[in-house]
Each structure stands twice: as structure tokens, then as C-alpha cells.
Amino acid sequence: xxxxxxxxxxxxxxxxxxxxxxxxxxxxxxxxxxxxxxxxxxxxxxxxxxxxxxxxxxxxxxxxxxxxxxxxxxxxxxxxxxxxxxxxxxxxxxxxxxxxxxxxxxxxxxxxxxxxxxxxxxxxxxxxxxxxxxxxxxxxxxxxxxxxxxxxxxxxxxxxxxxxxxxxxxxxxxxxxxxxxxxxxxxxxxxxxxxxxxxxxxxxxxxxxxxxxxxxxxxxxx
Ligand SMILES: *Cc1c(COP(=O)(O)O)cnc(C)c1O
Numbered sequence: 001x002x003x004x005x006x007x008x009x010x011x012x013x014x015x016x017x018x019x020x021x022x023x024x025x026x027x028x029x030x031x032x033x034x035x036x037x038x039x040x041x042x043x044x045x046x047x048x049x050x051x052x053x054x055x056x057x058x059x060x061x062x063x064x065x066x067x068x069x070x071x072x073x074x075x076x077x078x079x080x081x082x083x084x085x086x087x088x089x090x091x092x093x094x095x096x097x098x099x100x101x102x103x104x105x106x107x108x109x110x111x112x113x114x115x116x117x118x119x120x121x122x123x124x125x126x127x128x129x130x131x132x133x134x135x136x137x138x139x140x141x142x143x144x145x146x147x148x149x150x151x152x153x154x155x156x157x158x159x160x161x162x163x164x165x166x167x168x169x170x171x172x173x174x175x176x177x178x179x180x181x182x183x184x185x186x187x188x189x190x191x192x193x194x195x196x197x198x199x200x201x202x203x204x205x206x207x208x209x210x211x212x213x214x215x216x217x218x219x220x221x222x
Contacts (some may be wrong), residue, residue, distance in 0.1 A: 002039060003046050005219045006030075013213065016206040026206055029072055031198075031216030033058060037065055039220055044069055050095070052214055056081045056088070063092045070095040074162075074214060076135045077101075079108055086112050089120060097122040098162045098195055098214075101135040106149045106156060113155035121157045123195055124149070128180040129166035129173075136163065142184050160193030160211075161185050165201045174201050178208040185209070 010028060017026040029050045032040045040051060044066060051066075053059035054075025063071045071094050077085060086109075088094065100106055100122045113120055124146060127136035137145050142161075150158055163181040165174040178196050185194050197205025199218035206213065 001222050002042050002219060005221070006043060006046050006048055009215060009218060012203070013206065016203055020206055020209065024211070026210060027212045029074075029195075029212060029214045030219050031074065031214050032062060032220070034216060035220040037062065040066060040069075043219065048219075052098070054099075056084050060084065060088050063088060063094075067092040072096045072098050072214075074098045077105060079105060082108055082112055086116065086118070086120075090116065090118065095121065096159070096193070099123070099125045099135070100149075100156070100158075101125040101127075101137065103145055103148060106145075106153050110153035110155055119155045119157055121159050123160050123162040123193060124158060126161050126163045126181050126184060128163045128184075129177040131167060133167075134164055139180050139184065143187065146188055158191075160191040160195065161188075162195035162212075165196065165198065165205065171201075171204060175204055175208060178205050178210070182209045 013026050013028055017024045029052045030043050030048050031052045033054050050070045052072040052074040053062060059073055073085060076099060097120055125136035126142055127134045127138055161181055161184060163177060166177040181196060185191055193212055194210050195212040196210035197213040199215050202213040202215060
């Protein structure tokens with residue numbers, strides 16, 4: 001089933017990316033937080049190379065078992081878990097920390113990275129749906145935060161933005177949260193990664209310019 005799901009989703013992503021713009025590319029991150037190592041290895045054997053986890057303990061367990069995959073951290077990072085993430089980064093080389101969601105966290109990460117003489121690729125998470133349950137910079141805070149982080153935190157490579165679509169059934173509301181994030185992405189300019197879209201809304205996200213979709217249940221469900 002994983003093989004078939006991956007094939008269908010990959011083809012669909014290619015088609016949607018082309019419909020967005022002829023030279024547009026969209027990467028697929030397989031979100032493995034609800035699945036076990038056997039399923040992850042099965043997906044890897046099918047050619048899926050990028051995997052994401054939202055808890056640092058799980059990311060650590062899984063990434064150490066499959067260090068040749070490209071791993072992303074996609075969940076809120078508590079400050080007491082910074083060391084754990086950066087240790088793992090030293091061991092396996094995280095491809096991307098997608099959920100940098102506060103100035104405080106950025107400054108703490110910078111301090112640790114500087115002392116280790118290492119860099120970390122990251123995305124700024126935008127709470128474009130303005131949902132209290134979500135972390136991230138608000139639309140009106142984002143540009144200033146980007147300026148400050150790129151100026152002060154030289155060991156963080158800010159490659160782009162990430163958002164989670166509004167948690168509602170009204171697609172126009174979900175689309176608005178994507179459009180807000182895309183507008184910020186364009187305003188900053190020169191960024192390379194726009195991470196938007198999950199199993200239920202990745203088609204809409206790609207239609208709004210996403211370059212990285214994070215899909216879990218649609219790949220790993222039976
Ligand atoms: C779980 C999760 C996903 C994937 O969700 P699905 O609905 O299973 O595709 C994507 N992004 C984040 C940040 C997540 O926590």
C-alpha cells in the first residue's frame with residue numbers, strides 16, 4: 001500500500017507543480033510520526049528520501065536507524081530540547097529544521113551553534129491561520145523577525161517559510177492562510193523553500209506556490 005500511495009501522490013504532485021508553473025518543483029516530505037521503522041524503510045526502498053518527525057525523541061530514534069535518509073524536524077522545539085536536536089544534527093546532519101517559531105529560540109540556537117561552529121538550515125514558521133493552538137510568527141511580526149534573525153543569527157541559514165493550513169473545512173479559509181504565507185515569502189524574496197500542505201490540503205497548497213509538502217497519513221495509511 002505504501003508503494004502505491006507514494007506513487008499516486010508523487011504523480012499528483014508532479015502534475016500540480018506543472019500546472020502551477022512549467023518549471024516549478026515540489027518536494028515531498030514523508031511525515032513518519034505515526035508510523036514504525038518497517039514502514040519508513042519500505043518507503044525509503046521505494047525511493048522516498050525525505051522524512052519528517054514532530055518530536056525530537058522520535059526523530060532521534062528513527063534518524064539514527066536510517067541516517068542515509070534526509071530528516072526534517074517539523075514540530076515545536078522546546079528550549080530544553082535544543083541540545084538533543086543539535087547533537088542529532090552533529091550525528092546525522094538534519095537537512096532542515098522547519099519549525100523555528102520564536103526569536104528567543106533563534107537566539108538560543110545561534111548561541112549553541114556558534115559554540116559548536118556548526119550551521120543549521122531552517123524555515124520560519126508562520127502562524128498565518130492565526131490559531132492559538134499553533135506556534136509561529138504572526139503575519140505582522142514575520143518580516144521584522146526575518147530581518148533580526150538573518151542579521152543576528154549567522155549560524156542559522158533561513159531558507160524559507162513554513163505554515164500549517166487553517167484547521168477548518170472551508171477551503172477559502174485554508175487558502176487564505178497559504179496566500180498570506182506566499183505573500184510574505186515573495187515580499188522577502190530570494191528564499192528557496194515554501195513548506196505548505198499536508199494530506200488534506202496539499203493540492204491547494206501547491207496551487208498557491210508551495211515547494212515542499214509534508215504528507216503523513218495519505219502515504220502510511222492502509
Ligand atoms: C503531522 C504533521 C503533518 C502531516 O499530517 P498528515 O495530515 O498526516 O499528512 C504535516 N506537518 C506537520 C507540522 C505535522 O505535525
